[in-house]
Amino acid sequence: MNDLPKIALWAVAALATLTLPVLADGEAPGADKKELTVDEIVHKANLAAYYQGADGRSNVKMTIKDAGGSTREREFTVLRKTVKEGGDQKFFVHFHQPSDVRRMTYLVWKHVGDQDDDRWLYMPALDLVKRIAAGDKRTSFVGSHFLYEDISGRDVNDDTHTLAETTDKHYVLKNVPKDPKAVEFASYTVWIDRTTFLPMKAEYLNDQGKVYRVVEALEVKTIDGFPTVVRSVARDALGGGETVSEFSDIRYNIDLKDDVFEERSLRRPPREARK
Amino acid sequence: MTPAIARRTVTAALGWLVSAALLCACAQAADDAASTPADDAPSQGAPTADAAGTPPPPDRHQPDQPQPGTSWKEWKERLQDEHDLYAGGFIDIRSGLRTQRDSTQRRMSLAETRLELDVEKEFAGGAILRLRPDFVFDPVTSRGADRFDLEDGHGWLDLREANVALSPTRWMDLKLGRQILTWGTGDLVFLNDLFPKDWNSFLLGRNVEYLKAPSDAVKTSLYSDLANLDVVFTPRFDADRYIDGDRVSFWNAQYGRRTGRHHYVHVDRPDNWFSDSETAWRLSRTIKGYEAALYGYYGFWKSPAGYESFGGKATFPPLSAYGWSVRGPLGKGIANVEMSYYDSRDDRDGDDPLVRNSEFRGLAGYTFELARDLSLGFQYYLEHMTDYGDYRAGLLRGMATAEQNRHVLSTRVTRLAMNQNLTLSLVAFYSPSDDDTYLRPTLSYKITDNWLVEAGANFFVGSRDYTFYGQFEDNSNVYAAMRYSF
Numbered sequence: 001m002n003d004l005p006k007i008a009l010w011a012v013a014a015l016a017t018l019t020l021p022v023l024a025d026g027e028a029p030g031a032d033k034k035e036l037t038v039d040e041i042v043h044k045a046n047l048a049a050y051y052q053g054a055d056g057r058s059n060v061k062m063t064i065k066d067a068g069g070s071t072r073e074r075e076f077t078v079l080r081k082t083v084k085e086g087g088d089q090k091f092f093v094h095f096h097q098p099s100d101v102r103r104m105t106y107l108v109w110k111h112v113g114d115q116d117d118d119r120w121l122y123m124p125a126l127d128l129v130k131r132i133a134a135g136d137k138r139t140s141f142v143g144s145h146f147l148y149e150d151i152s153g154r155d156v157n158d159d160t161h162t163l164a165e166t167t168d169k170h171y172v173l174k175n176v177p178k179d180p181k182a183v184e185f186a187s188y189t190v191w192i193d194r195t196t197f198l199p200m201k202a203e204y205l206n207d208q209g210k211v212y213r214v215v216e217a218l219e220v221k222t223i224d225g226f227p228t229v230v231r232s233v234a235r236d237a238l239g240g241g242e243t244v245s246e247f248s249d250i251r252y253n254i255d256l257k258d259d260v261f262e263e264r265s266l267r268r269p270p271r272e273a274r275k
Numbered sequence: 276m277t278p279a280i281a282r283r284t285v286t287a288a289l290g291w292l293v294s295a296a297l298l299c300a301c302a303q304a305a306d307d308a309a310s311t312p313a314d315d316a317p318s319q320g321a322p323t324a325d326a327a328g329t330p331p332p333p334d335r336h337q338p339d340q341p342q343p344g345t346s347w348k349e350w351k352e353r354l355q356d357e358h359d360l361y362a363g364g365f366i367d368i369r370s371g372l373r374t375q376r377d378s379t380q381r382r383m384s385l386a387e388t389r390l391e392l393d394v395e396k397e398f399a400g401g402a403i404l405r406l407r408p409d410f411v412f413d414p415v416t417s418r419g420a421d422r423f424d425l426e427d428g429h430g431w432l433d434l435r436e437a438n439v440a441l442s443p444t445r446w447m448d449l450k451l452g453r454q455i456l457t458w459g460t461g462d463l464v465f466l467n468d469l470f471p472k473d474w475n476s477f478l479l480g481r482n483v484e485y486l487k488a489p490s491d492a493v494k495t496s497l498y499s500d501l502a503n504l505d506v507v508f509t510p511r512f513d514a515d516r517y518i519d520g521d522r523v524s525f526w527n528a529q530y531g532r533r534t535g536r537h538h539y540v541h542v543d544r545p546d547n548w549f550s551d552s553e554t555a556w557r558l559s560r561t562i563k564g565y566e567a568a569l570y571g572y573y574g575f576w577k578s579p580a581g582y583e584s585f586g587g588k589a590t591f592p593p594l595s596a597y598g599w600s601v602r603g604p605l606g607k608g609i610a611n612v613e614m615s616y617y618d619s620r621d622d623r624d625g626d627d628p629l630v631r632n633s634e635f636r637g638l639a640g641y642t643f644e645l646a647r648d649l650s651l652g653f654q655y656y657l658e659h660m661t662d663y664g665d666y667r668a669g670l671l672r673g674m675a676t677a678e679q680n681r682h683v684l685s686t687r688v689t690r691l692a693m694n695q696n697l698t699l700s701l702v703a704f705y706s707p708s709d710d711d712t713y714l715r716p717t718l719s720y721k722i723t724d725n726w727l728v729e730a731g732a733n734f735f736v737g738s739r740d741y742t743f744y745g746q747f748e749d750n751s752n753v754y755a756a757m758r759y760s761f
Contacts, residue, residue, distance in 0.1 A: 066694060070723070072723070072724050073724060097724075098724035098725070098760065099363040099364075099365070099393075099760045099761060100365070100727065100758075100760040102361075102363065102393075109564065116604060116607070118564040118604065123484075125455070125484035125487075126455065126457055126483070126484050126486070126487050127454070127455045127456055127457040127487065128457045129457075129458075131566075131602055131603075131609045131611075132609070133607065133608045133609045133642050133643045133644050133650065134604070134607055134608075134644070135644040135647075135650075136644060136646070136647045138647070139647050139648060140694070140695070259498070262498075262561070263503070263559075263561070263566075264448070264496070264498055264503070267448075268440065268442070268448055271401075274397075275355065
């Protein structure tokens with residue numbers, strides 16, 4: 001039972017993972033159109049990063065390397081369904097590895113706005129469905145260098161965004177938190193692909209202006225018509241250590257029913273969530 | 276120290292030394308594996324296990340060479356991919372010591388090695404067969420090590436699960452056979468959950484999952500947009516693995532003192548198929564993130580709650596229970612409220628001193644995250660005895676008297692550290708009415724994905740010998756464990 005919080009954390013990470021995959025609806029680069037405003041870029045990037053397809057599934061393998069070089073692995077399947085584009089979503093996570101967390105499942109109803117997410121965790125050895133309290137979204141999940149927020153999505157209204165630069169390939173956005181006390185970074189810079197609107201890299205700066213964290217998309221593939229990040233990394237730029245996430249068996253628009261995201265699935269994962 | 280105790284102590288100590296050596300070797304091997312390139316790490320150097328589930332001694336001389344043959348991990352993946360068959364498990368080595376003398380018990384509270392196998396096969400129609408036996412080597416118990424009892428878990432085999440899960444229709448799930456069952460909202464406190472518990476495991480420091488004893492039952496779950504209904508039918512009564520004196524000494528009302536392994540409880544357990552059955556149901560619905568449920572139970576008190584008028588055996592009198600619960604977000608945390616009425620059917624007037632009275636039970640709890648990786652929970656729990664006057668009038672001279680209201684406050688603090696591989700937690704129960712306390716600190720550290728070490732304690736303090744936690748005072752213990760999962 002003491003494992004609950006950390007499991008919950010990774011699960012959160014898991015969600016995030018499926019949200020990284022994104023789409024491009026075949027729109028041409030903004031070049032030939034009128035200049036996009038910063039808010040439009042942020043909005044499109046948010047949709048591209050977190051709301052592709054009405055639903056989807058992915059297998060995820062995380063390899064966590066600590067500063068000393070030792071390695072841990074996590075494997076799980078994530079199901080995602082969007083309730084409202086740009087708004088609420090539901091996630092279901094089914095763990096496969098390591099064996100001590102096998103058959104654990106995790107359900108999240110993500111709420112955008114003031115309402116906290118609803119989260120449930122199922123511990124198979126006890127047949128226990130546990131409710132998890134809303135937590136700090138800047139928490140890392142066990143051993144992983146991904147944070148809940150940089151994957152499941154940081155509220156676009158929490159930062160002030162400015163367009164620092166437009167390169168051939170990227171919009172480069174500088175983001176400063178409106179409430180600096182609520183977060184550990186002073187600012188972060190994001191490189192957004194001008195074609196797909198996928199965030200390709202984010203660098204987090206501390207109070208000394210030093211980059212201490214980097215999150216980066218390593219490989220993008222088009223799956224079911226959606227450009228999707230299939231490999232990404234989160235790095236501790238100062239202390240060392242990194243986590244690589246690899247996504248496989250990704251499918252979009254698989255017609256997941258609402259009742260997949262209910263307590264029943266915690267005890268008996270749906271077919272789509274099996275490996 | 277008698278020769279028998281000395282022998283057992285030496286055996287346990289040797290077991291620990293061997294285990295510690297094995298642990299160090301494997302941890303070193305894991306470190307070696309981690310120092311190889313990440314792409315190759317999974318199949319190299321890391322401790323592997325053969326098909327029988329025994330981790331082989333790691334080969335430290337060739338940490339960078341591919342191992343000949345197929346690793347256990349690859350085997351597992353092949354079984355899964357080609358046969359829809361999962362096989363895994365763990366080895367758990369665990370020792371505990373009483374922190375004070377208990378004249379009725381051995382000094383060692385635990386000294387066991389447990390091999391759990393976990394096998395799951397999925398069939399074409401979607402049916403899932405699951406087997407999870409534990410093989411236990413345990414020199415502490417007084418019962419014969421060459422036998423086993425699947426009901427009370429004594430002996431070398433403890434079958435945790437053996438069941439088939441089916442989904443015959445879109446709106447129905449079935450689970451038949453031996454299974455672990457839980458419902459309700461309490462944290463280590465159970466009101467409407469009248470599935471069997473293993474209190475010995477809980478108080479002695481086995482992993483918390485062992486608090487739940489298996490049921491031999493049929494669970495039917497029906498789903499609809501309106502509500503979900505679960506019905507659990509247990510054709511023959513499954514009692515708790517109650518405190519019987521074998522491992523944990525307790526207040527024995529028959530003797531008027533604490534007794535232990537030389538006086539363990541003799542019981543008359545309802546054990547007829549079908550006529551001594553249990554039925555439990557839950558009707559539940561989640562509305563906007565708030566989970567509401569109604570519960571019912573028809574069966575027996577799960578631990579002894581009465582005595583035969585002749586013969587003096589402890590009994591499990593008939594019990595029905597009805598209750599409800601609500602759980603959902605409140606502020607930054609999760610709040611839960613649960614109530615239950617225990618109808619002691621053989622003593623509805625409360626005037627039979629040999630049968631426990633009916634009770635109201637209530638629980639209110641709140642958990643929240645205080646800071647990053649630090650969570651806090653609080654609970655208030657009440658047991659209220661009905662017909663208290665009749666209970667008092669029926670007491671024999673000199674018998675210990677229970678309070679009408681037993682209040683219990685509990686708190687849980689959980690702290691994660693070191694990349695969340697280290698978990699520190701403290702659960703504390705305090706009863707102002709009984710004036711007793713139960714402290715449950717635990718520490719667990721994941722050395723690798725396979726190796727876990729754990730240490731903890733169970734401390735009981737009370738001002739009287741017969742109160743709920745106070746009776747266990749002489750059982751206060753510390754324990755340590757290592758677990759290798761494969």
